[in-house]
Amino acid sequence: MSNVILIVEDEKKLASIMADYLTLAQYESHILYDGADVIDWVKDNKPSAILLDLMLPVKDGMQLCKEIRAFSDVPILMTTAKVEEIDRLLGLEVGADDYICKPYSPREVVARVKAVLRRVQSTQQNTGFRLDVDKYQAHFDGKCLDLTAVEFQLLKPLAGEPGRIFTREQLMRNMYDDNRIVSDRTIDSHIKKLRKKLLALSDELEFIQSVYGVGYRFSLTHPTQNSVYT
Known part of the structure; x- marks a missing residue:
């Protein structure tokens, strides 16, 4: 598995800030601003985790999450600007590993990425x-x-x-x-x-x-x- 975190976020400034924080945490990052090329990129590059915004141009995060889960168990942390959407997503069980509500602290997001990756690594090692x-x-x-x-x-x-x-x-x-x-x-x-x-x-x-x-x-x-x- 690579050390790359894929950021799928249409707010370019937010995506850039998140990439900077991930770099400080010793991760590489790649940014996509809409959902058009996400599936092909994930298949070709196999990132360590995906930070996926719910509301995206071309194809939304919910659909992307379902499609990714059809071929990959890569950890997905889904972000959304509306609190009520968190409950809806949890109810649908679309396959995300974590849900983060905007506005968020980049430091908190990095901490959550680390936590999800530790959990995945622990599961693989223990089983x-x-x-x-x-x-x-x-x-x-x-x-x-x-x-x-x-x-x-x-x-x-x-x-x-x-x-x-x-x-x-x-x-x-x-x-x-x-x-x-x-x-x-x-x-x-x-x-x-x-x-x-x-x-x-x-x-x-x-x-x-x-x-x-x-x-x-x-x-x-x-x-x-x-x-x-x-």
């Missing part, structure tokens, strides 16, 4: 489990597993937040972006197939564990260590 978003592969303990697009989209949110319980509805929204109707049985069927494939990485760990009556969570502990798992 030893890694997903390759370009090749649709899962890596663990020196082993590699090829996944289908649907399997990868199902596993990505789970592995991205170990320990968090995801409902079937939340997993469905991550798997499909066309608002199709999928039954709980369909999700359970995909989980069952994915679990079988994950045995190739470890036959001792059940990476995806069921939480009775709620949904699923990702864990590297043995399921018998906690009675809520089935």
